[in-house]
Amino acid sequence: MDSTDAITVVDAPVVCRISPTVDLLFSRWTTPILWTLHRSGRLRFGELERRLGTITPKVLTERLRQLERDGLVRRQYFPEVPPRVEYEITDLGESLSPVFAALADWTDDHLPAVEQARSAYNGPLPR
Amino acid sequence: MDSTDAITVVDAPVVCRISPTVDLLFSRWTTPILWTLHRSGRLRFGELERRLGTITPKVLTERLRQLERDGLVRRQYFPEVPPRVEYEITDLGESLSPVFAALADWTDDHLPAVEQARSAYNGPLPR
DNA sequence: CTGGATCCAGACGGATACTG
């Protein structure tokens, strides 16, 4: 395992090594999904949909498939009538809790300052 | 501080309170920009552009304006010829370091497991 | 109940060229 070489021959040096993780975790719905499953434990599809409020079943399925593929969520199918499917966080998913805790702490401590800065901003308006 | 009410009358309960922060921090380029400024300190526009590699000036300007508006980055303009502009992280931006540290730790410890799960996945292929 | 199939809209970002 001696990757002791000081010289990397990679043409495109990795600017920011957390970017792959960011792509994994933070899109419109993945964060709320992980957050909800983390807090509520195992949930059925419909129950999850209800708690997320405005998500559509199509999008919920897409995001759940992605999270399942990436090993963060486990899907369990029960061949009953009517069918039942339950989702829960995996151990790998649970390992994210320090990340979410850090985000929650920062949100509590500093989000108001952001809102204040935003309303005080006088420069060229973005977006 | 007695928010002891068990009943919340809010129609749209906040599903995930970190979502506003997520919107603030994690888009295609905001994370690399903050990461770079955090590690390298004060940088000129062109230098930042060079370090980010493939970003275009238009997008870099857009993201920097947004970060400036939100109080995470400070822009300093020097009316010289040729003009010089320098960017740096604000104290509010620096307060994000625990968040990025948690993300970096998780990336080092668990990203390989994600890649392994992904390659082992046999279900319906998303994306 | 749990989705899959379609179609669609808007946002974000990339490419290129130009300017104070």
Place this chain on the structure above:
DNA sequence: CAGTATCCGTCTGGATCCAG
């Protein structure tokens, strides 16, 4: 040097309907 101005492609996500 540090952006702006245009144009355009892609991708996520929303709406709706349908099916096992």
